[in-house]
Structure formats: structure tokens, C-alpha cells
Amino acid sequence: MKKLIALILIAAIALAGAFASGSKEDSGLEKVRVAYMTNYASLCSLVAGMETGAFAEQGIEVELVEFADGPTIIAAMESGSIDIGYIGHGAHKLCINGNAEIFAFSHVGNGDAVIGLRSHGVTEDPASLKGKSVGYASGTSSELILRWALEGVGLTMDDITAYEMDAAAITSAMTSGALDACANWSPATFTILDAMGDDAFILADNVTFSDRSASVASWIVMEEWAAENHDLLVRFTKALYKGMDFRAENIEQTAEWVAAVLGTSYDTVYAQRGDAEWLTSTELIEQINDGTIESLYEVQKQSFGSEVDPATPVSDYVMFDIMLEAAQ
Numbered sequence: 001m002k003k004l005i006a007l008i009l010i011a012a013i014a015l016a017g018a019f020a021s022g023s024k025e026d027s028g029l030e031k032v033r034v035a036y037m038t039n040y041a042s043l044c045s046l047v048a049g050m051e052t053g054a055f056a057e058q059g060i061e062v063e064l065v066e067f068a069d070g071p072t073i074i075a076a077m078e079s080g081s082i083d084i085g086y087i088g089h090g091a092h093k094l095c096i097n098g099n100a101e102i103f104a105f106s107h108v109g110n111g112d113a114v115i116g117l118r119s120h121g122v123t124e125d126p127a128s129l130k131g132k133s134v135g136y137a138s139g140t141s142s143e144l145i146l147r148w149a150l151e152g153v154g155l156t157m158d159d160i161t162a163y164e165m166d167a168a169a170i171t172s173a174m175t176s177g178a179l180d181a182c183a184n185w186s187p188a189t190f191t192i193l194d195a196m197g198d199d200a201f202i203l204a205d206n207v208t209f210s211d212r213s214a215s216v217a218s219w220i221v222m223e224e225w226a227a228e229n230h231d232l233l234v235r236f237t238k239a240l241y242k243g244m245d246f247r248a249e250n251i252e253q254t255a256e257w258v259a260a261v262l263g264t265s266y267d268t269v270y271a272q273r274g275d276a277e278w279l280t281s282t283e284l285i286e287q288i289n290d291g292t293i294e295s296l297y298e299v300q301k302q303s304f305g306s307e308v309d310p311a312t313p314v315s316d317y318v319m320f321d322i323m324l325e326a327a328q
Contacts, residue, residue, distance in 0.1 A: 029056065036064060037066075065082060087100075108277055112144075114149045114204045135182040149204040234326050
């Protein structure tokens with residue numbers, strides 16, 4: 001009996017090992033830890049690629065990790081806890097300064113805004129921000145658009161009572177009336193405007209400064225990771241392209257999937273569809289080949305002024321070779 005029990009145990013262990021091994025082989029997927037932010041722009045192509053099986057077709061399993069902003073994502077990538085990340089406009093200066101590499105263009109957005117409260121004495125004239133309490137997220141597109149709004153009327157950050165906080169804290173402080181104004185991005189801007197009704201209004205957005213900046217968003221990676229995982233990075237980009245193409249023709253379905261990931265309402269996500277011009281992969285490749293995309297990154301770089309070296313070639317931090325190889 002003891003011998004029989006021993007044989008049964010050995011067989012069970014062997015079967016369990018074979019099952020575990022078989023599951024791993026059956027999946028055959030390489031896990032990629034991907035950082036995102038809580039909005040449609042960050043997730044639309046990615047989630048569309050996941051839900052349609054585009055990443056699985058490329059042998060990739062995406063592990064989503066939520067972050068509040070681009071600089072925090074880059075810090076996590078530098079620590080090795082994240083492989084790939086999405087960043088908005090403001091964090092691009094870190095790429096220009098050598099902290100990360102851009103391997104895929106996402107979009108040119110119009111999701112950033114400076115919002116004021118009429119009941120707090122803020123008017124359509126940005127000069128009315130002088131002396132007011134204003135919330136912003138340091139190192140992001142929030143800070144950048146706030147600085148531009150102030151500079152346009154001869155003010156600086158020293159002329160306001162500036163409060164540095166993350167996007168969620170800005171929204172809470174603004175909707176509670178603790179701030180007079182703020183600079184934030186979508187969907188937080190929608191939340192603030194909806195919550196405050198007629199009291200809240202937009203002083204400036206990305207379109208206001210279209211003559212001096214392109215609000216580009218991108219997908220980024222560490223240089224070392226890219227070198228060690230070239231094939232994986234190309235396959236990831238291929239799947240991202242399929243997500244872009246599905247999104248272009250299926251905005252409603254994509255918004256449903258994004259809403260499910262974010263745990264928010266479909267209407268909230270669908271309202272963000274106008275935050276950018278959404279290219280298909282074919283349009284993107286055409287604009288890479290005719291120089292449009294490189295020009296957008298150049299305009300963006302120049303908009304950062306002394307925060308970056310304006311002589312840095314765009315090709316030093318934007319991997320156009322990956323984008324083109326993924327299209328083959």
C-alpha cells in the first residue's frame with residue numbers, strides 16, 4: 001500500500017510538472033510591463049491591440065501598470081520596474097535630455113488646459129491669475145501650458161501662488177474650491193468643468209499655443225532595454241499599429257474597452273475622443289517618410305527653451321527605424 005501511494009504521489013508530481021510546463025509552452029507569450037495614464041489617449045491603441053488579439057499574435061502579453069504622469073513613468077523605467085511607457089508632451093524634455101528613447105509616435109493632442117473659477121475672481125484674461133492660487137503638476141504638460149499662459153501676459157510662476165500636486169489632487173482641490181485656477185489634462189479637465197458648471201472655464205489650451213508648440217505624445221523605452229529586446233520592441237510596435245487601425249474605425253468599441261480598464265463610465269471616456277488627431281498606421285508611416293513627424297518633434301523640442309539643448313538632433317532620441325521596421 002505504501003509503495004502504491006508513493007507511486008501515485010510520484011505520478012501526480014510528474015503530471016503537475018508536465019501541466020505547468022505545457023501551460024507555459026501553450027501560452028508562449030513574453031510579458032511586457034507597460035505604463036499608462038488614466039485617459040483615452042494613453043490607452044486607446046494599446047487596449048484595442050490587446051482586445052483584438054494583436055499583441056497575442058506577436059507573442060506578447062501586456063501587463064498594464066497605472067501611473068499619474070510621464071516623469072514618474074520614466075523614473076519607474078529607470079529603476080527597471082517598467083519596460084515600456086506612454087508619456088504626454090511635458091515629459092518629452094526628459095527624452096531630449098537622454099533619460100529615455102521614443103520608439104513610437106502616439107498623437108498630437110489638445111487635452112491640456114488652464115482652467116479658472118469665475119467666483120474666485122479669475123477672468124478670461126490670464127493676467128487675472130496674478131496672486132491667485134493655482135495647482136499644477138511639475139515636469140508635465142500641465143506646468144508647460146501654465147507657464148505659457150503666464151508668459152503671454154508678462155507673468156511668471158513667481159506672480160502666482162503655485163501649488164505643485166498630481167493630477168488627481170489638482171482635480172480634488174479645484175472641485176472643492178481650494179484653488180482659484182489650475183492646469184491639468186484630460187480627463188481631469190472634463191471632470192473639473194462638469195463638476196463646477198458655469199463657474200469653471202478654459203483660459204487656454206493646446207490650440208492657443210499651436211504657433212509655438214506641438215503637443216506630441218509618444219511611447220518610450222530605455223535605450224538599454226531597446227538594444228537587448230530589439231525584436232520584441234518591433235513586434236510590440238506592430239501590435240500597436242493594429243490597435244491604432246482598429247481604433248480609427250471603431251471608436252465606440254474602443255471607448256468601451258478603455259472604460260472597462262479604467263473602471264469609469266463609457267460617456268466619460270467617449271468624450272475624450274476629440275483630445276487629439278488620431279492617425280492610422282498608414283498615415284503615420286506616410287508622415288514619417290515625408291518628414292512631418294520629425295518636424296513635429298523639432299517644434300516640440302524648441303518649445304522647451306533652455307530646459308533642453310535645442311541643438312540635439314531629433315534622431316538622437318526618436319527611433320524612426322523601429323517605427324519603419326514595424327510597418328514592414
